[in-house]
Amino acid sequence: MTSDQVRVRAGRADDEEAQHAIDATGWDTTSIFPSLLARVDEAPFFGDGHGPEAHLVAELDGVVAGYARLRPATPLPESSHVVQVNGLAVAPAARGRGVALALLAAAEDQARSQGAAKVTLRVLGSNVAARRVYERAVYVVEGRLRGEFRIDGVDVDDLLLARYLGTADS
Numbered sequence: 001m002t003s004d005q006v007r008v009r010a011g012r013a014d015d016e017e018a019q020h021a022i023d024a025t026g027w028d029t030t031s032i033f034p035s036l037l038a039r040v041d042e043a044p045f046f047g048d049g050h051g052p053e054a055h056l057v058a059e060l061d062g063v064v065a066g067y068a069r070l071r072p073a074t075p076l077p078e079s080s081h082v083v084q085v086n087g088l089a090v091a092p093a094a095r096g097r098g099v100a101l102a103l104l105a106a107a108e109d110q111a112r113s114q115g116a117a118k119v120t121l122r123v124l125g126s127n128v129a130a131r132r133v134y135e136r137a138v139y140v141v142e143g144r145l146r147g148e149f150r151i152d153g154v155d156v157d158d159l160l161l162a163r164y165l166g167t168a169d170s
Contacts, residue, residue, distance in 0.1 A: 005060055005097075006058055006065070006098050006102040007058070008058050009057055010053070010056065011053060013046070015052060015057050019057070019064065019089075020045040022064070022065075022067065022089050023040050023045065026089045026092055027040070030127050031124060031129075031130060032124075049071065050069055055067050055068065056070065056103055056110065058099045058103050058106075060094045060099055064091075066088070066089055066091060066094060066100065067088070068085055068103040068106070070084070070110065080115075082116060082117070083116045084121060085121040088104070088130075100130075100133045100137075101137055104133075107119060108163065111165060117164065118162055118164050119139075119162065119165065120142075120161065121160075121161050122158060122160055122161070123161060124151075124158065125144070125157030125158070125159055126154075126156045126157075139162060141160070142161065144158070
């Protein structure tokens with residue numbers, strides 16, 4: 001998958017350091033929980049259920065610039081037609097260059113190849129930049145949990161977004 005200089009490929013074990021660096025520099029309290037942000041350096045990037053094989057990695061001009069973590073929406077066979085983007089991050093220096101859109105397109109392609117009909121993700125209501133990207137990628141809000149989280153004393157909505165994969169136009 002390519003988009004200008006963006007190339008998306010399957011994750012590899014040797015991506016861990018670069019992906020960890022994106023996590024360490026790419027998040028703030030509008031996009032991730034402060035409790036997780038404070039612990040970003042405490043655990044390895046890869047872990048049980050989210051090893052290299054669960055990731056798509058974007059390279060921009062040959063440098064790791066972002067990733068998307070994919071997983072089944074639930075462990076139940078009744079939802080096997082749904083793939084969840086369980087994390088998408090782009091290095092600050094690579095933002096605005098099509099990396100996130102390329103990752104989403106690759107995630108959708110992978111989901112289709114696995115027989116999925118839908119891709120879902122969750123985003124904090126305060127993450128305006130990500131919400132704009134998802135809107136451009138034709139994700140729609142399917143659910144809103146109002147005030148689900150309290151971040152820095154402010155109630156923040158949890159949004160469930162989805163993209164149906166029926167046709168190239170959906």
